[in-house]
Amino acid sequence: MTLPLRAPQPLTREEFAPFGDVIEAHNDAKHFAINYGQTERYHDLADINVSEHEGRAIVSLFRSTPLPEPVTIKLLERHPHSSQAFMPLGTQPYLVVVAPPGELDESAIRVFLAQPGQGVNYHAGTWHHFSLALNTVSDFLVIDRGDVEGETLNNCDEQPLQQPFIIDLQGITA
Structure with missing residues (x-):
């Protein structure tokens, strides 16, 4: 069976707005x-939204290893009780795969190519793939919700895709 291809589009604040925030030193930002x-x-x-159920913000480093090519997307996850922000610490582009909050609508999945210096903040409930490094192991500064002592709140749902797809990396250079 041949899987469908999806080409990434450039990450912009306007196109990403339904899913969260683009974090970058842009001239239009308040500065x-x-x-x-x-x-x-x-x-x-x-x-940044982590306060539901008395949550607290934590800062972590994620070290992301590129998926083998062809990059095949088989599942998405969401954090229903908090946002999750990723800021790359390196000089490599990376992929962002998202779908709107609510029941997972696979027809609404979007693929973006983020450039060095562009981070993303997923709004609570936004479906997304885990960090998708390209070309090399990449580090990300992550701000998300930390567990409250004694808490049993599940803040990560995973959903396998009915129709996995391949990200078309043709023309993407590092």
């Missing part, structure tokens, strides 16, 4: 000088 003019602060770039 201003601090530290006696030595630093430009790009301010309030993502709606």
Whole structure:
């Protein structure tokens, strides 16, 4: 059986808005000088939401290994009780695969190509694939919800796809 191909599109704030926030030092973002003019602060770039059920924000590093080619997407996950932000720490592009919150609608899955310096913040409930490094092992700074002591809240649902697909990497260079 031949799996369908999906080509990634460039990651932009407008196209990604139904799924979350693009985190980047963009001229349209609110920004201003601090530290006696030595630093430009790009301010309030993502709606971090981790407080449901008294959650707390945690900062982690994720080390992502590229999937073997052809990159085949077989499942998505979501975090129903919090957002999850990823900021790449390296100089490689990476893939972002998302679908809107609610029941998983496979026809609404979108594939984006994120450039170095572009992070993403998935809104609570947004379906997404785990971080998809390209070409090399890549590190990401992640801000998400930490467990509250004694908590049994399930904040990660996985859903296998009825129709897996391959990401068309033709023309993507690192």
